[in-house]
Amino acid sequence: MLQLNGGCHWWEGGSLVKDVIVPFFLGFYHAFKRTFTIKHPFVRLRWTDRYRGRVVLNIDRCVSCRSCVNICPNKTLEMVVYKKRLLPQYDAGRCCFCNLCVEVCPTMALSMSPEVEWDEYTRKGMIRPPDRFSEPIKPVAEKTVTVKILDKRRGVAHR
Amino acid sequence: MKLSMGPQHPITGHFRFILDVDGDLVIKLDPDVGYTHRGIEKLAEKRTYPQNLPVIERTNSYCDSVGTMLGYLEAVEEVLGLEVPERGKYLRVIAAELNRIASHLYFLSLGAVATGFETMLMWTINDRELVLDLMERLSGQRITYTYPIMGGVRFDMPDGFKEEALKRLDYLGKRIEDYYTMAAKNHTFKMRMMKVGILKPSDAIRLGIVGPNLRASGVKADVRKDEPYEVYDRFDFMIPTGKNGDSYDRVGMRLKEIEQSISIVRQAVKDIPKGAFKKWAPYIVPKGEAYTRVESARGEFGYYLVGDGGIKPYRLKLSPPSFRNLIALPHLCRNVPLGDVPIIFITLDLIPMDVDR
Amino acid sequence: MIELSFAEIVELILKVLIFPGVAFPLLFAVIVIWFERKFLARIMLRIGPLHVGPFNRTGLLQPIADFIKLIQKEIIVPENAYKFLYNLAPILAALVASLSVAFIPYAPKPDGGYWVIFYTPLSLLVILAIFTARPFIMVGAGWASNSKYCTIGALRAALQLLAYEVPIVLSLASIVIMSRSFDLSRIIESQSSIWFIVLQPIGFIVILISMMAELSRRPFDIPVAEQELVFGWPTEYTGTQFALVMVSEYYDLCAVASLITLFFLGGWMGPAIPFIPPMLSGIIWFLLKMAIVTVVIIMGRGIYPRLRIDQLLDAGWTVLIPLATIQILITLVTAQWWLPLVGGG
Numbered sequence: 055m056l057q058l059n060g061g062c063h064w065w066e067g068g069s070l071v072k073d074v075i076v077p078f079f080l081g082f083y084h085a086f087k088r089t090f091t092i093k094h095p096f097v098r099l100r101w102t103d104r105y106r107g108r109v110v111l112n113i114d115r116c117v118s119c120r121s122c123v124n125i126c127p128n129k130t131l132e133m134v135v136y137k138k139r140l141l142p143q144y145d146a147g148r149c150c151f152c153n154l155c156v157e158v159c160p161t162m163a164l165s166m167s168p169e170v171e172w173d174e175y176t177r178k179g180m181i182r183p184p185d186r187f188s189e190p191i192k193p194v195a196e197k198t199v200t201v202k203i204l205d206k207r208r209g210v211a212h213r
Numbered sequence: 214m215k216l217s218m219g220p221q222h223p224i225t226g227h228f229r230f231i232l233d234v235d236g237d238l239v240i241k242l243d244p245d246v247g248y249t250h251r252g253i254e255k256l257a258e259k260r261t262y263p264q265n266l267p268v269i270e271r272t273n274s275y276c277d278s279v280g281t282m283l284g285y286l287e288a289v290e291e292v293l294g295l296e297v298p299e300r301g302k303y304l305r306v307i308a309a310e311l312n313r314i315a316s317h318l319y320f321l322s323l324g325a326v327a328t329g330f331e332t333m334l335m336w337t338i339n340d341r342e343l344v345l346d347l348m349e350r351l352s353g354q355r356i357t358y359t360y361p362i363m364g365g366v367r368f369d370m371p372d373g374f375k376e377e378a379l380k381r382l383d384y385l386g387k388r389i390e391d392y393y394t395m396a397a398k399n400h401t402f403k404m405r406m407m408k409v410g411i412l413k414p415s416d417a418i419r420l421g422i423v424g425p426n427l428r429a430s431g432v433k434a435d436v437r438k439d440e441p442y443e444v445y446d447r448f449d450f451m452i453p454t455g456k457n458g459d460s461y462d463r464v465g466m467r468l469k470e471i472e473q474s475i476s477i478v479r480q481a482v483k484d485i486p487k488g489a490f491k492k493w494a495p496y497i498v499p500k501g502e503a504y505t506r507v508e509s510a511r512g513e514f515g516y517y518l519v520g521d522g523g524i525k526p527y528r529l530k531l532s533p534p535s536f537r538n539l540i541a542l543p544h545l546c547r548n549v550p551l552g553d554v555p556i557i558f559i560t561l562d563l564i565p566m567d568v569d570r
Numbered sequence: 571m572i573e574l575s576f577a578e579i580v581e582l583i584l585k586v587l588i589f590p591g592v593a594f595p596l597l598f599a600v601i602v603i604w605f606e607r608k609f610l611a612r613i614m615l616r617i618g619p620l621h622v623g624p625f626n627r628t629g630l631l632q633p634i635a636d637f638i639k640l641i642q643k644e645i646i647v648p649e650n651a652y653k654f655l656y657n658l659a660p661i662l663a664a665l666v667a668s669l670s671v672a673f674i675p676y677a678p679k680p681d682g683g684y685w686v687i688f689y690t691p692l693s694l695l696v697i698l699a700i701f702t703a704r705p706f707i708m709v710g711a712g713w714a715s716n717s718k719y720c721t722i723g724a725l726r727a728a729l730q731l732l733a734y735e736v737p738i739v740l741s742l743a744s745i746v747i748m749s750r751s752f753d754l755s756r757i758i759e760s761q762s763s764i765w766f767i768v769l770q771p772i773g774f775i776v777i778l779i780s781m782m783a784e785l786s787r788r789p790f791d792i793p794v795a796e797q798e799l800v801f802g803w804p805t806e807y808t809g810t811q812f813a814l815v816m817v818s819e820y821y822d823l824c825a826v827a828s829l830i831t832l833f834f835l836g837g838w839m840g841p842a843i844p845f846i847p848p849m850l851s852g853i854i855w856f857l858l859k860m861a862i863v864t865v866v867i868i869m870g871r872g873i874y875p876r877l878r879i880d881q882l883l884d885a886g887w888t889v890l891i892p893l894a895t896i897q898i899l900i901t902l903v904t905a906q907w908w909l910p911l912v913g914g915g
Contacts, residue, residue: 061550061878062408064885073400074874080394081332081873085612090339093620093627104353104368127264152267152359153367166353201346204384206391209615210343216718224797237722237879327797328875329788335614401789401874404881551722552878555797 088209092199097212100198105168106151109144111188115163116141122155122164131155134183141184147177167191220248224327224555227565232554239554242546244539250569257529262289262498265526267359272533273509273567274357276319279305279312280509285529286361287442288518290494291503293363298492301365302444303485307378308351308360309443310474310481314385315344316510317467317474320562324464325396327559328405333396340388343381350374365491375482382475389468397465406461410545410557413458422541423534424512426561429466430458436508448477460560497524511535511562535567585687589853590671599820603633606868613872643809651806652714659711660807660814666707667821670700674828675755677838677852684755685849694752697829698739701784704822705731708793712803723802726879727786727793733886734783740894741773741780744901745833748908758837765836769908773897774834776890778866781826783882785819788871792879823864831859 092099101107118140123131130148133140156164169191174180182189202213216232219225229245253272257265269285270278283305290297297305318341325333345355350371352360360367396402412422417430427434435452437445453469455462500522506515512534521527538561545557574582585591604619608629611618619629647653673693675684683689690696705728712724746752748769749760767774783790794802804815831837836859838852846854877885901908 061553061880062404064404064881064889066404066407068398068400068403070400073398073403077395077399078869078873080391081613081869084332084615085609087612087615089612089617090335090342090615091617093617096627102350102353102371104371105349106353125261125264127260127267150267150271150357151354152357153353154263154266154359157367201343204343204380206384206387210339210384214718223800234718234722237726325875329791329795329797330875331610332614332872335616339615395873399874401877405875405878550878550880551798552792552795552876 088211090210092212096197098194098198100194100200101168101170103168105170106153106166107169108146108167108172108191109149109151109155109187110165110167110191111142111144111184112163112165113141113184113188115161117161117163119160121158121160125154125158127152127154136184139184142187143184144182144187146172146174146180146182168194218554219245225558227569228558228563230554230558232551234551237551239546239549239551242543242554244542246539246565246568248569249566251566253570254529254531257526259525261496261524262363262526263496265529266362267357269529269531270357270359271566272531272570273511273535273564275566276316276564277312277510278357279308279360280316280507281514281533282359282361283309283443284505284507284509284514284516285518286363287505287507288503288516289363289498289520291505292498292501292518292520293495295364295492295494297365298489299444299486300369300488300490301361301492303481304351304366304370304490305361306443306445306448307370307478307481307485308348308358308366310477311344311348311351311378312358313510314471314474314478315341315348317471318344320467320510320559321392321396321464323559324460324467324556325402327555328402330396330402333392336388336391336395340385343385347374347378347381350377362491362494364494365489367491369490370485378478378482382478386472386475389471392468397461397468403461405552405556406464406560407459408457409460409553410549410560411457411459412541412545416544417458417541420540420544421537422512423537424508424510424562425466425470426463426512426538426541428452429455429462431455436506436513440506442505442507444481448480450477460556463560463562497522498526509534511564511567512538531570533567533570535563535565536570539563539568582687585685589685590674590676590687592668595668595671595821595824596817598824599817600633602820602823602864602868603636604630606871607632609865609868610872613869637813640813641810645809645811646806648715648717648806650716652716655710655714656806657811659707659714660804660811660818663704663707663711663818664814664821666700666703667818667825670697670825671821671828673697673754674825674832675758675837676828676856677849678755679849680847685853686755689755691751691753691756693754694742694746694757697754697825698735698742701738702735704784708803711807715803715806717806719799719801719805720803723793723795723799723805726795726799727803729879730783730786730790730792730882730886733883734780734890737776737780737886737890737894738784740891741770741776741897742833744770744773744894744898747898747901747905754832758832758839761836761839765834765839767834770834770897770901772893772900774830776894776897777830777833780886780890781830782867782870783886785822785826785867787823787867789874789877790882791871791876792882795876823867824860827860827863827867828856830863831856835859835863 128148128150130145131142134143156166199212203211214234216234219229220227227248231243232239233241256268270282273281318337322334322337349355352358412430414430414432417427431454433452433454450473455466498520502519504517506513515532517530519528608618619632620627622629622635623631672687673696675686677685708727709724712720749757786793807815838856840855843851
């Protein structure tokens with residue numbers, strides 16, 4: 055018979071009555087608190103203004119300097135010819151939202167938008183040529199909430 | 214009987230353990246790593262210094278990205294001879310400590326789920342969300358922040374951040390009482406955690422264990438105190454240590470460290486100086502080398518950087534904490550019941566991405 | 571050939587198909603699965619099932635949707651499995667689990683009988699015999715799957731279920747001493763003046779814990795421990811077979827909740843509800859008590875982590891069996907004072 059390493063017996067876990075009963079009632083009490091999660095598709099989280107979602111290009115400001123292409127660690131951006139101009143093309147599948155391209159842009163043509171829901175059905179659809187790269191962001195959903203009330207007794211409320 | 218646990222298994226993540234099992238008893242455990250190897254050290258040689266920021270961060274992205282990046286930045290700044298503005302240092306500390314809280318809460322959730330305790334999993338993950346919200350206000354991201362950069366931090370503190378942070382940390386401090394009642398004092402939880410995977414202090418030092426796992430064994434070692442980087446020497450905090458070095462101590466260690474981190478953030482937010490938060494940093498790094506170590510949430514993270522006077526590092530060597538702690542896993546999993554393997558694995562806080570790089 | 575009158579045939583059909591028979595455990599399973607998910611979600615500060623069903627985002631029909639989904643799925647039989655036993659085990663599990671309901675009386679009838687599908691004076695023994703069959707199905711399924719996780723899970727199931735049958739039988743012995751009968755309906759009748767939970771609190775605790783272990787509910791779900799053995803003995807089951815395994819668990823829960831109710835909480839005993847025939851009020855009381863027992867059993871999943879197999883067996887052999895024995899001794903010694911209180915007789 056091998057000797058077991060570690061482990062303790064049933065009597066070693068503290069008071070048998072208190073440490074079994076108190077968590078039971080604490081758990082039961084939590085069942086009547088406000089839930090932390092929200093009913094997602096009906097209510098959505100509000101992103102802060104600083105949130106780094108999709109990168110948006112302002113075509114009018116771009117001077118085709120290639121700074122963003124050079125700085126990008128993942129080869130997300132690539133220069134393509136669009137309407138006789140050299141403009142960056144954006145591959146959403148490669149982007150890591152590191153904000154480097156936005157910082158190096160000398161004319162502030164690139165910006166991070168708080169848009170997060172922009173799923174595509176195909177891998178090709180994730181590559182955004184300059185016209186879709188510069189699409190304005192979609193309006194946010196009607197009901198958005200954020201954590202407002204922090205109350206230990208009744209739980210966290212989103213407003 | 215050989216039992217291959219993972220890489221597709223509810224608890225092991227991207228590891229594989231090759232277990233020698235006799236009925237319900239694990240005789241030997243052999244960790245098989247490398248499923249998430251991305252070659253970050255080699256990638257770093259092919260990218261410029263700022264391009265490396267998001268790459269290095271992904272060594273340990275979903276738990277402690279600021280703690281991971283700080284070491285790299287320290288190394289680069291040491292080679293550059295760059296002094297970061299005061300406000301930048303404070304903001305880095307705030308971000309790092311908030312990230313440590315988030316990481317430890319994540320650890321608690323995993324530690325609970327290793328015993329099948331879903332309630333603690335959800336509570337801690339929920340409260341982690343509050344911290345992630347704060348980080349989102351600060352840096353604009355929730356998981357991979359890329360917040361500190363060479364010469365400071367990326368953004369200044371937004372308006373109202375201080376009040377919001379204090380409010381949320383107060384709430385979090387109160388919630389920890391619930392964690393104590395529900396988990397740390399729960400009879401069944403104690404039964405599962407106590408005396409499981411006992412790591413003696415002598416063994417811990419001999420094996421080179423770092424971070425909270427070492428402190429849980431009773432060794433007082435924390436880079437924040439031993440070799441203060443940034444502005445850690447200005448804050449009043451203590452290093453909690455455990456008594457027995459078992460899994461229960463390793464869980465309790467994280468709970469105590471969350472309390473300490475909350476106190477650090479409170480102090481930092483209160484006496485943050487005014488002024489610039491970042492400084493211009495040159496693109497070309499001179500010839501030179503530097504070894505820095507920081508205390509990330511999992512323990513001491515070592516960086517060895519060699520610059521050759523170009524725009525890319527000549528060599529970057531990472532010594533991540535999870536890799537150092539991995540050696541304890543086969544050591545502790547000898548003749549243990551199969552039910553203890555997930556607990557030992559999770560309480561050592563091993564992240565596969567961190568081990569493999 | 572037994573001659574049955576038309577009323578008797580109608581009653582039999584009603585019993586077999588509707589109330590304690592086929593429909594009731596299924597409905598119980600559906601409601602309890604929904605309630606378990608929703609209630610545990612609330613303990614965890616989540617919302618739980620949301621989309622399926624009526625009544626403004628309550629997810630009421632989620633279990634049925636899950637069931638339909640599972641039925642649609644392909645049944646995958648592992649290549650190395652022992653196919654006959656592998657396919658037979660889930661059907662047997664569901665069948666055996668649904669059997670025990672047939673012997674549980676749910677209410678007294680106005681003409682003096684009991685509302686039970688099959689009346690026998692030894693129904694307690696029959697129920698115990700049915701419970702004894704369950705570990706063998708689990709071991710069979712685990713062995714037939716021919717997978718390492720399944721085998722370990724099956725062995726754990728066998729150890730756990732066999733170990734915890736002993737305290738159940740022992741503490742039932744003191745109930746039998748009290749009520750002087752193996753007949754479940756007589757056991758309820760004998761609680762007409764005082765419930766056995768008051769007379770035998772130790773026995774109640776032993777039975778509650780052992781029954782939870784028999785059911786493999788959360789603090790004792792060691793045979794299906796997700797973090798260690800992926801899903802224990804039913805790991806390899808898919809589709810309809812998995813649905814059967816799941817349903818059998820909730821059939822067992824239904825039987826166990828009924829049994830605890832009738833052993834300790836006085837079954838259908840309770841103040842008569844006005845404007846309702848006594849039989850129906852008896853059923854209502856029974857179901858109400860059952861619901862409370864079910865909630866307590868379900869709560870364990872949200873509050874306590876899983877034990878380890880050696881701790882469980884340790885506690886079973888060294889604590890519960892002595893406790894149950896002590897309960898028998900107490901019952902025997904104090905019987906002369908309590909027996910006048912016990913009705914029926």
